[in-house]
Amino acid sequence: MKKILIPVDSSEFSERAIEEGKKMAKAFGSEVVLLHIVGLKIPPMITMRFSATVPQGRPVDSYEDHEKKDASDMLTAYKESFGDMKDKVETKVIHGIVADEILKIINNTDVDLVIMGSHGIGSTLYRTLLGSVANKVVHHSKKPVLVIK
Ligand SMILES: Nc1ncnc2c1ncn2[C@@H]1O[C@H](COP(=O)(O)OP(=O)(O)OP(=O)(O)O)[C@@H](O)[C@H]1O
Ligand SMILES: [Mg+2]
Numbered sequence: 001m002k003k004i005l006i007p008v009d010s011s012e013f014s015e016r017a018i019e020e021g022k023k024m025a026k027a028f029g030s031e032v033v034l035l036h037i038v039g040l041k042i043p044p045m046i047t048m049r050f051s052a053t054v055p056q057g058r059p060v061d062s063y064e065d066h067e068k069k070d071a072s073d074m075l076t077a078y079k080e081s082f083g084d085m086k087d088k089v090e091t092k093v094i095h096g097i098v099a100d101e102i103l104k105i106i107n108n109t110d111v112d113l114v115i116m117g118s119h120g121i122g123s124t125l126y127r128t129l130l131g132s133v134a135n136k137v138v139h140h141s142k143k144p145v146l147v148i149k
Pocket of ligand 2: 122133
């Protein structure tokens with residue numbers, strides 16, 4: 001088990017996945033990749049690029065840069081929490097369709113195990129068996145996925 005991928009969305013669920021990942025990485029001497037996907041913007045955000053009504057008219061690209069910076073700060077903080085194991089932790093921020101980008105990393109790179117939450121920061125009112133990202137990843141991953149509840 002050389003490389004463990006932990007997709008992170010800042011939820012308690014993905015924090016639990018990180019805690020599980022620490023135990024596994026310690027036991028197996030694995031490298032860890034902490035991954036966050038900055039999702040594609042829904043149309044109302046994209047229209048801001050052309051909107052005269054948005055104060056200071058910040059283009060959508062700049063929102064994405066902002067989000068990427070926030071995501072990278074979040075992952076760095078999680079990396080620090082690995083303490084003396086942190087040198088084995090890599091952080092990655094990618095922009096795109098969340099489940100698809102996670103699956104590309106799983107299926108096209110040398111990841112041996114995925115640890116992720118059953119749910120994330122999505123709706124807490126109605127909990128399905130799995131969140132939509134977890135569901136798609138579990139269905140299409142060619143590597144083992146450990147889902148943390
Ligand atoms: N943007 C993201 N980048 C990286 N990992 C993510 C991202 N979103 C979700 N995940 C991973 O997927 C797990 C399950 O989250 P998911 O998004 O499926 O549930 P949800 O947010 O409750 O539901 P939904 O998004 O369908 O409303 C999270 O605990 C996290 O490990
Ligand atoms: Mg979600």
